[in-house]
Amino acid sequence: MRIFFIAGVLLLFTACNSQPSSQAKKVYAVGHIPLEKAILLDSTFKACNEGHLYQYYNQNAGSDKPAGYIGGATAIKKFIREHHPNLDLEGASGLFTLRFMINCEGRTDRYEWVENDLDYQPRKFAPEVAKKLFEIHQELKNWRPIYINGAYRDCFMYTTFKIKHGEIIEVLP
Numbered sequence: 001m002r003i004f005f006i007a008g009v010l011l012l013f014t015a016c017n018s019q020p021s022s023q024a025k026k027v028y029a030v031g032h033i034p035l036e037k038a039i040l041l042d043s044t045f046k047a048c049n050e051g052h053l054y055q056y057y058n059q060n061a062g063s064d065k066p067a068g069y070i071g072g073a074t075a076i077k078k079f080i081r082e083h084h085p086n087l088d089l090e091g092a093s094g095l096f097t098l099r100f101m102i103n104c105e106g107r108t109d110r111y112e113w114v115e116n117d118l119d120y121q122p123r124k125f126a127p128e129v130a131k132k133l134f135e136i137h138q139e140l141k142n143w144r145p146i147y148i149n150g151a152y153r154d155c156f157m158y159t160t161f162k163i164k165h166g167e168i169i170e171v172l173p
Contacts (some may be wrong), residue, residue, distance in 0.1 A: 046110035054155040067146040073171035089166040097160040104152040
């Protein structure tokens with residue numbers, strides 16, 4: 001009788017603590033940008049394989065290539081100098097990081113951003129500064145998706161603008 005009681009309690013406990021499969025929480029990789037939290041700009045933007053998104057740096061073989069901006073940070077800085085020569089960031093200092101997705105076609109969307117001071121502590125830039133940096137980033141069109149396992153794939157990427165006294169002094173990665 002005691003065994004049936006214990007089995008009944010265990011069964012009841014398990015049933016109360018389990019979630020129906022329709023409510024099961026989906027587990028994502030580190031760095032995933034959930035759709036419900038992302039800034040979505042392009043209604044036609046689609047992941048090529050929503051179920052498998054790589055990080056920009058993944059590589060399995062010698063022929064694999066990480067994602068990034070064609071020409072790297074140097075090309076981004078050159079673009080800003082040429083297209084925004086009088087960029088006014090209102091004397092701001094800090095780190096403005098945009099995280100986003102590059103799909104297998106090299107298109108970008110699903111943005112989020114993080115703002116920090118130069119000591120990596122959370123801080124907010126003036127809304128006009130954040131807006132300018134975000135808009136400049138939107139103008140960058142030469143993104144290369146990750147090439148892995150013989151094909152271009154969807155991936156997450158980031159760009160950090162390091163700003164000191166209103167001047168972009170570094171672009172990462």
